[in-house]
Amino acid sequence: MRLNINKYQEMMQQRNIEKADIERMTGITVQTLDWIFENEYLEVSTLERLAQVVECDTKEIALPDxxxxxxxxxxxxxxxxxxxxxxxxxxxxxxxxxxxxxxxxxxxxxxxxxxxxxxxxxxxxxxxxxxxxxxxxxxxxxxxxxxxxxxxxxxxxxxxx
Incomplete structure (x- = not known):
C-alpha cells in the first residue's frame, strides 16, 4: 500500500500533529515514519493507524500501487x-x-x-x-x-x- 504523503502532511499540519505525537499515539517510531514518508510504502495496518491519528478514512490518504x-x-x-x-x-x-x-x-x-x-x-x-x-x-x-x-x-x- 502507498501513502499520499502530501495529503497526510497537510492533515498533520491542520491538526498541529508532529511526528513525535504520531510515535506516542501509534507506536510507529519517527525513524519508521521518516522511511514511510520517503518511500511512500506501508502496511495496511500502519495506514489504518495513521488514518486514526488525523481522524480520516484510509481512502483519503491511500495511493494506488x-x-x-x-x-x-x-x-x-x-x-x-x-x-x-x-x-x-x-x-x-x-x-x-x-x-x-x-x-x-x-x-x-x-x-x-x-x-x-x-x-x-x-x-x-x-x-x-x-x-x-x-x-x-x-x-x-x-x-x-x-x-x-x-x-x-x-x-x-x-x-x-
Missing part, C-alpha cells in the same frame, strides 16, 4: 483477517458486493483511481481450490450419464426416472 496488474493476498500467521489488493475486475466486483452485504466482515480500505481496491476480509474466506482431475475413463462415464439423462428427459418429459 504502481503495479496495475497484480492481485495480492496477505495475512499474518494466526491472524484473523487477510488484506487483498485487487486489480481483476470480476474479483473486485465480488468483493465490493460482499462489502455492501457483509460490512462487519469485509471492509474496503482503499479504492484507487485505476479501479483497483484494497480490502480486508476474514482469513477463513481464503481458499485454494484446484479443479478436480478426472481420468479419461471417468470423463467418458460422466458424459455417458449426462447424455443418458438428457435422452430420458427428452423422451419422457420428466426430470427424473
Amino acid at each position: 504502481h503495479y496495475g496488474n497484480e492481485n495480492v493476498i496477505e495475512w499474518v500467521k494466526d491472524g484473523k483477517t487477510a488484506t487483498l489488493s485487487l486489480t481483476q475486475g470480476r474479483t473486485i466486483s465480488r468483493v465490493m458486493k460482499l462489502a455492501k452485504s457483509r460490512p462487519e466482515e469485509c471492509k474496503i480500505i482503499a479504492e484507487n483511481k485505476d479501479g483497483s481496491i484494497c480490502a480486508r476480509v476474514p482469513i477463513n474466506w481464503i481458499r485454494i481450490n484446484p479443479p478436480k482431475q478426472f481420468t479419461d475413463e471417468q470423463k467418458k462415464e460422466m458424459a455417458y450419464r449426462l447424455n443418458g439423462n438428457n435422452f430420458n428427459r427428452a423422451n419422457t418429459g420428466n426430470e427424473m426416472d
Whole structure:
C-alpha cells in the first residue's frame, strides 16, 4: 500500500500533529515514519493507524500501487483477517458486493483511481481450490450419464426416472 504523503502532511499540519505525537499515539517510531514518508510504502495496518491519528478514512490518504496488474493476498500467521489488493475486475466486483452485504466482515480500505481496491476480509474466506482431475475413463462415464439423462428427459418429459 502507498501513502499520499502530501495529503497526510497537510492533515498533520491542520491538526498541529508532529511526528513525535504520531510515535506516542501509534507506536510507529519517527525513524519508521521518516522511511514511510520517503518511500511512500506501508502496511495496511500502519495506514489504518495513521488514518486514526488525523481522524480520516484510509481512502483519503491511500495511493494506488504502481503495479496495475497484480492481485495480492496477505495475512499474518494466526491472524484473523487477510488484506487483498485487487486489480481483476470480476474479483473486485465480488468483493465490493460482499462489502455492501457483509460490512462487519469485509471492509474496503482503499479504492484507487485505476479501479483497483484494497480490502480486508476474514482469513477463513481464503481458499485454494484446484479443479478436480478426472481420468479419461471417468470423463467418458460422466458424459455417458449426462447424455443418458438428457435422452430420458427428452423422451419422457420428466426430470427424473
